[in-house]
Amino acid sequence: MNPNVGFGYDIHRFKKGRKLYLGGVEIPHPAGLVGHSDGDCLIHALIDALLGASGDVDIGRLFPDTGPDYKDIRSTELLKRVAGRLRRKKLEVLNVDAVIVAQAPRLAPFVDKMKAVLCPLLRLPSERLGIKAKTNEGIGLVGREKAVACWVVVLVGRKRGERR
Numbered sequence: 001m002n003p004n005v006g007f008g009y010d011i012h013r014f015k016k017g018r019k020l021y022l023g024g025v026e027i028p029h030p031a032g033l034v035g036h037s038d039g040d041c042l043i044h045a046l047i048d049a050l051l052g053a054s055g056d057v058d059i060g061r062l063f064p065d066t067g068p069d070y071k072d073i074r075s076t077e078l079l080k081r082v083a084g085r086l087r088r089k090k091l092e093v094l095n096v097d098a099v100i101v102a103q104a105p106r107l108a109p110f111v112d113k114m115k116a117v118l119c120p121l122l123r124l125p126s127e128r129l130g131i132k133a134k135t136n137e138g139i140g141l142v143g144r145e146k147a148v149a150c151w152v153v154v155l156v157g158r159k160r161g162e163r164r
């Protein structure tokens with residue numbers, strides 16, 4: 001197998017009164033993330049990593065934020081479509097490792113729930129998906145609780161027996 005690495009990054013601002021979604025999980029908080037979709041920047045970074053590893057276009061080209069099609073769409077729905085796109089290319093996700101940087105809320109208690117949502121969509125066993133939640137030590141926009149940033153790396157391989 002000749003695996004490909006993919007790397008994705010995303011950052012979204014908080015806005016009071018919006019629902020907060022991260023890793024496909026709704027998290028109780030007075031503010032949510034601004035976005036054309038539900039603002040789930042963990043899934044957006046994951047999607048860009050998957051698209052990068054499969055030599056595809058980026059998330060902005062695949063799901064443009066200019067039209068009504070993706071307005072307020074759940075990012076889990078976008079991830080389902082991207083996972084299908086990889087499968088049609090006979091590619092499988094081998095592992096994923098993610099970092100979420102948020103000063104607040106505390107996200108560690110939600111990591112298992114995120115894994116329970118994301119693993120089936122990626123057809124990945126739990127031990128092959130890493131999610132770490134960190135603060136930004138009070139530094140910058142993220143540290144002042146104005147935004148959440150995420151980084152994701154993925155490894156993608158061609159399914160056994162499939163030729164390029």
Ligand code: MG
Binds near residue numbers: 010011035040044
């Ligand atoms: Mg985004």
